[in-house]
Amino acid sequence: MAVRITSPAFKANAKRALADKPLQASMRNFEANFIGRRKAAAERLPEFDALREAARDIKTHTLTYLDLYLRAFEDKVVKAGGHVHWAATAEDARTIVLDICQKLGAKTATKGKSMISEEIGLNEHLEANGIAPVETDLGEYIIQLRGEMPSHIIAPAVHLTRSQVEADFRRAHSHLPGDRNLDEAATMLAEARGILRERFLAADVGITGANFLIAETGTSVIVTNEGNGDLTQTLPKAHIVLASIEKVVPTLEDATTLLRVLARSATGQEQAVYTTFSTGPRRASDPDGPEEYHVVLLDNGRTALLGTPLQPVLRCIRCGACYNHCPVYQRIGGHAYGWVYGGPVGSVLTPTLIGIDQAGHLPNASTFCGRCEEVCPVHIPLPAMMRYWREQQFNQNLTPKVERHGLSVFAFLAQRGWLYRPLGRLAAATMRFLAFGRGRLGWLPFAGGWTSQRDLPAPAGSTFQAAWKKHVKARRRAAR
Amino acid sequence: MSSETPTPPRVGLFVTCLVDLMRPKVGFAAAKLLEDAGCTVEVPPQTCCGQPAFNSGDRATARGLAKQAIETFEPYDYVVVPSGSCAGMMKTHYVELFDHQHDHAWLPRAKAFSDKVFELTSFLVDVLKVERIRAIYDGTVTYHDGCSGLRELGVKQQPRRLLGHVIGLTVAEMADAEACCGFGGTFCVKYPEISGAIVERKVAAIAATGAPQVLSGDLGCLLNIAGRITRDGKPIQARHVAEMLAGMGHEPGIGEPDRS
Numbered sequence: 001m002a003v004r005i006t007s008p009a010f011k012a013n014a015k016r017a018l019a020d021k022p023l024q025a026s027m028r029n030f031e032a033n034f035i036g037r038r039k040a041a042a043e044r045l046p047e048f049d050a051l052r053e054a055a056r057d058i059k060t061h062t063l064t065y066l067d068l069y070l071r072a073f074e075d076k077v078v079k080a081g082g083h084v085h086w087a088a089t090a091e092d093a094r095t096i097v098l099d100i101c102q103k104l105g106a107k108t109a110t111k112g113k114s115m116i117s118e119e120i121g122l123n124e125h126l127e128a129n130g131i132a133p134v135e136t137d138l139g140e141y142i143i144q145l146r147g148e149m150p151s152h153i154i155a156p157a158v159h160l161t162r163s164q165v166e167a168d169f170r171r172a173h174s175h176l177p178g179d180r181n182l183d184e185a186a187t188m189l190a191e192a193r194g195i196l197r198e199r200f201l202a203a204d205v206g207i208t209g210a211n212f213l214i215a216e217t218g219t220s221v222i223v224t225n226e227g228n229g230d231l232t233q234t235l236p237k238a239h240i241v242l243a244s245i246e247k248v249v250p251t252l253e254d255a256t257t258l259l260r261v262l263a264r265s266a267t268g269q270e271q272a273v274y275t276t277f278s279t280g281p282r283r284a285s286d287p288d289g290p291e292e293y294h295v296v297l298l299d300n301g302r303t304a305l306l307g308t309p310l311q312p313v314l315r316c317i318r319c320g321a322c323y324n325h326c327p328v329y330q331r332i333g334g335h336a337y338g339w340v341y342g343g344p345v346g347s348v349l350t351p352t353l354i355g356i357d358q359a360g361h362l363p364n365a366s367t368f369c370g371r372c373e374e375v376c377p378v379h380i381p382l383p384a385m386m387r388y389w390r391e392q393q394f395n396q397n398l399t400p401k402v403e404r405h406g407l408s409v410f411a412f413l414a415q416r417g418w419l420y421r422p423l424g425r426l427a428a429a430t431m432r433f434l435a436f437g438r439g440r441l442g443w444l445p446f447a448g449g450w451t452s453q454r455d456l457p458a459p460a461g462s463t464f465q466a467a468w469k470k471h472v473k474a475r476r477r478a479a480r
Numbered sequence: 481m482s483s484e485t486p487t488p489p490r491v492g493l494f495v496t497c498l499v500d501l502m503r504p505k506v507g508f509a510a511a512k513l514l515e516d517a518g519c520t521v522e523v524p525p526q527t528c529c530g531q532p533a534f535n536s537g538d539r540a541t542a543r544g545l546a547k548q549a550i551e552t553f554e555p556y557d558y559v560v561v562p563s564g565s566c567a568g569m570m571k572t573h574y575v576e577l578f579d580h581q582h583d584h585a586w587l588p589r590a591k592a593f594s595d596k597v598f599e600l601t602s603f604l605v606d607v608l609k610v611e612r613i614r615a616i617y618d619g620t621v622t623y624h625d626g627c628s629g630l631r632e633l634g635v636k637q638q639p640r641r642l643l644g645h646v647i648g649l650t651v652a653e654m655a656d657a658e659a660c661c662g663f664g665g666t667f668c669v670k671y672p673e674i675s676g677a678i679v680e681r682k683v684a685a686i687a688a689t690g691a692p693q694v695l696s697g698d699l700g701c702l703l704n705i706a707g708r709i710t711r712d713g714k715p716i717q718a719r720h721v722a723e724m725l726a727g728m729g730h731e732p733g734i735g736e737p738d739r740s
């Protein structure tokens with residue numbers, strides 16, 4: 001079952017987002033919050049940059065020996081009494097998860113936040129097979145009520161205003177008194193908690209993502225700020241960890257290094273509120289925990305990136321810092337990107353996962369301001385990778401015709417200065433004439449994109465190179 | 481014995497296509513600043529640094545233009561560019577263009593060239609160690625950090641240092657001066673609505689400082705910002721930082737009618 005893809009309609013999506021008043025209102029607070037908090041957290045920790053380099057090196061090293069670390073991880077999981085399942089495709093992963101659920105006769109599955117589950121369209125698949133998935137992260141719970149996808153990797157409902165959520169709660173929780181107070185985030189959280197409590201207890205299977213998998217110990221690590229991950233994985237009979245292969249790291253020590261940069265980059269916290277390490281099912285001496293522990297390792301196109309210029313994107317630890325600092329994401333939100341991953345990392349990753357023919361807009365809709373790379377805790381060169389996709393498009397003739405023609409005219413002229421310079425002078429003079437002394441042009445043929453949003457300042461009428469020539473001549477004459 | 485006077489550095493000025501076409505003043509201002517600082521300035525015939533082609537995925541054209549620029553500017557001690565964006569292209573991406581090709585003939589030339597390329601304010605401060613600017617301006621300005629200059633070349637303090645030498649001038653920092661203005665080369669025409677939404681907030685941040693003038697080191701950003709300012713009818717002037725430093729702070733700003 002395919003997850004809805006609207007990436008080809010990126011432009012229309014973006015336009016709709018820009019006209020969406022509640023979305024625009026929520027995205028405004030967001031900017032100040034995330035950027036300011038990360039900055040403060042970075043300033044509080046003198047070794048932050050050194051940690052980032054270490055984090056990058058850990059991931060680079062692991063990717064170099066990915067097969068070895070994955071096998072070591074599998075080994076340890078099995079030794080601890082768990083099971084490892086290898087899923088080459090999204091479909092494989094869905095089938096594996098459903099099988100486990102059906103064997104246990106599961107009716108409901110609680111879920112801790114997992115982007116992979118969005119990537120493979122797990123909820124739809126479970127529902128279609130009579131199993132009710134229940135999202136337990138507050139943000140995920142809200143978007144599940146609305147039938148939406150997350151719009152951010154760490155703050156899935158960041159695109160919504162409080163009053164939108166209030167309306168959703170009143171609609172969905174119709175058994176509660178209509179006059180209850182839902183004026184604050186805290187009261188809404190309490191309400192969701194109350195409802196989720198029963199679900200936690202009733203669930204037969206708990207499904208979580210993993211922030212890291214530790215090869216040394218066969219452990220999966222999950223961080224949350226609400227503690228929902230813990231309840232998801234300890235209460236039900238079985239715990240299924242859904243993770244993509246690049247989540248593995250060699251040692252416990254490596255995982256803690258990455259955890260230190262993760263929280264600071266994501267929310268400006270020193271650490272997330274809950275960090276949970278799970279190794280295998282419950283042992284005889286354990287007071288609680290699941291009877292079964294499964295890890296589903298998803299490839300879904302990732303191994304194909306190894307050894308290519310796109311390999312560095314597999315270093316991503318899903319902190320969302322690149323989203324938070326992206327001027328484009330800040331204006332249009334995550335849904336406009338049309339699939340699971342948004343923001344700069346989505347612009348690199350999505351084309352690999354659903355095809356550049358589908359996701360062609362994403363690597364182009366960037367100003368290349370470079371802030372994503374600047375803040376990425378594992379130094380992924382995101383703009384360079386978007387440029388890589390643009391090259392692929394250009395080489396495969398996927399670049400839009402108008403742009404291609406524009407480019408070839410530009411290339412022809414710019415490589416022939418003798419033609420370029422007089423034409424430049426002509427253009428400058430023409431534009432100056434069209435401005436009629438007003439200093440600016442409100443409209444210009446062929447520049448509708450520009451003038452729809454702003455004036456075009458009128459040029460001086462002569463080019464610098466022509467004026468400079470005159471200037472040099474005059475100077476020489478004066479010197480004589 | 482008096483020591484021999486050192487030969488003044490010979491600077492090739494790369495004016496960028498936008499300066500050439502849209503605001504020649506910036507080129508003159510840059511030349512003046514360099515000459516005041518003791519350089520010999522020349523402007524060899526030139527076209528474009530190739531950035532639009534590079535960012536559109538057309539590497540062959542970008543490489544062709546890079547070769548053209550390298551050949552033209554090889555004779556100079558330095559290549560100075562009044563734009564962080566074009567300087568970033570020439571300093572960092574030219575090498576990358578030939579590096580990927582493992583081009584043995586051009587890679588060393590690109591590297592040697594890269595060492596000589598500087599953004600204007602960075603050249604004045606970091607290389608020439610300029611400590612004096614002959615300009616007076618009685619007023620407040622705010623400064624927008626152009627993205628490429630900031631992140632590819634580390635241009636942040638240099639323009640502010642130089643502005644600090646202008647007698648009477650105060651810099652009022654805007655909120656998140658490091659946020660992109662939404663220009664992004666072809667981005668602004670390919671995704672005009674998103675670009676418009678970005679520059680809208682940039683202009684609001686500028687207006688919130690109360691400064692009647694905004695400066696920046698990149699004409700691309702400035703055309704975008706000034707275009708939005710005049711469209712919204714805001715009483716704020718925009719100009720290239722070189723103009724202010726060269727004593728042209730009172731002349732018409734970008735998008736204002738000039739009196740000539």
Ligand code: SF4
Nearest residue numbers: 316317319320322376
């Ligand atoms: S690409 Fe970097 S900044 Fe973006 S989510 Fe991944 S790790 Fe975080």
